[in-house]
Amino acid sequence: MNYVFGPVSSKRLGQSLGVDLLPSKSCTWNCVYCQLGRTKEYVTERREFFPKEDILAEILDAVSSGKKIDWITFVGSGETTLYKGLDWLIAEVKKATEIPVAVITNGSLLCLPEVRKELLEADAVLPSLNAGSAELFERIDRPASGFTFEKHVEGLRLLRQEYRGKLWVEVMLIRGLNDSEAALNDMAAVLAEIRPDMIHLVLPTRPAPESMVGIPDEELVQRAVFILSAAAPVLHPAKGEMNLGSAENLLDTVAAIASRHPVQERELETALGKLFDGDAAKIREALDSLFASGRFDKVRQGEELYWIVKTA
Ligand code: SF4
Structure with a gap:
């Protein structure tokens, strides 16, 4: 070629x-x-x-x-x-x-x-x-x-x-x-x-x-x-690991991160996994509830899905 x-x-x-x-x-x-x-x-x-x-x-x-x-x-x-x-x-x-x-x-x-x-x-x-x-x-x-x-x-x-x-x-x-x-x-x-x-x-x-x-x-x-x-x-060129462990308000914390740079959905799942000891049902529930807040849009980049904060 x-x-x-x-x-x-x-x-x-x-x-x-x-x-x-x-x-x-x-x-x-x-x-x-x-x-x-x-x-x-x-x-x-x-x-x-x-x-x-x-x-x-x-x-x-x-x-x-x-x-x-x-x-x-x-x-x-x-x-x-x-x-x-x-x-x-x-x-x-x-x-x-x-x-x-x-x-x-x-x-x-x-x-x-x-x-x-x-x-x-x-x-x-x-x-x-x-x-x-x-x-x-x-x-x-x-x-x-x-x-x-x-x-x-x-x-x-x-x-x-x-x-x-x-x-x-x-x-x-x-x-x-x-x-x-x-x-x-x-x-x-x-x-x-x-x-x-x-x-x-x-x-x-x-x-x-x-x-x-x-x-x-x-x-x-x-x-x-x-x-x-x-x-x-x-x-972001090389993401550090997302840590939600100290988040007082999960929704506000994720929204604050996503307002600065798109959050890879996979990365968010991993961070939630740490928060909920890998409990798949709780992770799913948290993801659904975050998205249901209406504060995020999802965009696809290549194979990855990213969360961004909705613009007014
Ligand atoms: S190929 Fe790209 S990086 Fe190289 S000089 Fe041209 S514009 Fe710059």
């Missing part, structure tokens, strides 16, 4: 069949944390790098293999939307299967109307936003000339207006770069304008080209979750 890989297990997308549309590494950015290494030469012109019919044939082959696939995910060895013809690929995949389609993108080309149009039929779009100011954007994402912070944010804002699918903005949290209170407040303000359905907070756990890239400690991650959740529910 040249273009298709997996399915790979992904916390966010369950069993995700990856589709790589680009020669490595073709990107408009040169992020300090990029797992593909430094961008040697920026690529900024969109084109059909490989024949779309060949890519489609591989996707359909993989889909008919019988393997469990939760999402078909377009994700390039660089910036996915540099591939011209994504709309055709998405439409053809959707004609052939009901498996939802996701596009992972840095979002740098969303300021172009034709790029936003190509994404309209995707079920989820996952663009990046790593900074709430032009200065930090330049330091972290190191874009090609002309790819400004203002254009980036405008592209995300316009996509939100035009796109009806799930918009999950990915934020890479980097120690000492964008994990300060001020940087996070800036980012939360920008995210509030964009209005994503969810924020996926991710950490630079893979080898990065720049030695200054590090993972913030848990306390800073929690602070980031708390600050960014003012803009949208935040999917």
Whole structure:
């Protein structure tokens, strides 16, 4: 297979069949944390790098293999939307299967109307936003000339207006770069304008080209979750174990946690299990009663069910 890989297990997308549309590494950015290494030469012109019919044939082959696939995910060895013809690929995949389609993108080309149009039929779009100011954007994402912070944010804002699918903005949290209170407040303000359905907070756990890239400690991650959740529910990158043992009021405690970040139903069941000594009937009763309060919605992410607090 040249273009298709997996399915790979992904916390966010369950069993995700990856589709790589680009020669490595073709990107408009040169992020300090990029797992593909430094961008040697920026690529900024969109084109059909490989024949779309060949890519489609591989996707359909993989889909008919019988393997469990939760999402078909377009994700390039660089910036996915540099591939011209994504709309055709998405439409053809959707004609052939009901498996939802996701596009992972840095979002740098969303300021172009034709790029936003190509994404309209995707079920989820996952663009990046790593900074709430032009200065930090330049330091972290190191874009090609002309790819400004203002254009980036405008592209995300316009996509939100035009796109009806799930918009999950990915934020890479980097120690000492964008994990300060001020940087996070800036980012939360920008995210509030964009209005994503969810924020996926991710950490630079893979080898990065720049030695200054590090993972913030848990306390800073929690602070980031708390600050960014003012803009949208935040999917926590590496959950600690939920402890409900000292909860005076179970409903208020679970609602307080879920208002900061979505709570995985499995995790909630485990925490209730500890509270009720594994009594399955009591766990079920507590789950039913919490949900019956009307304070939560359930959303599916990949294979996982999450509880979020209902917005007014
Ligand atoms: S946008 Fe993605 S591929 Fe491009 S440099 Fe950044 S991390 Fe690497």
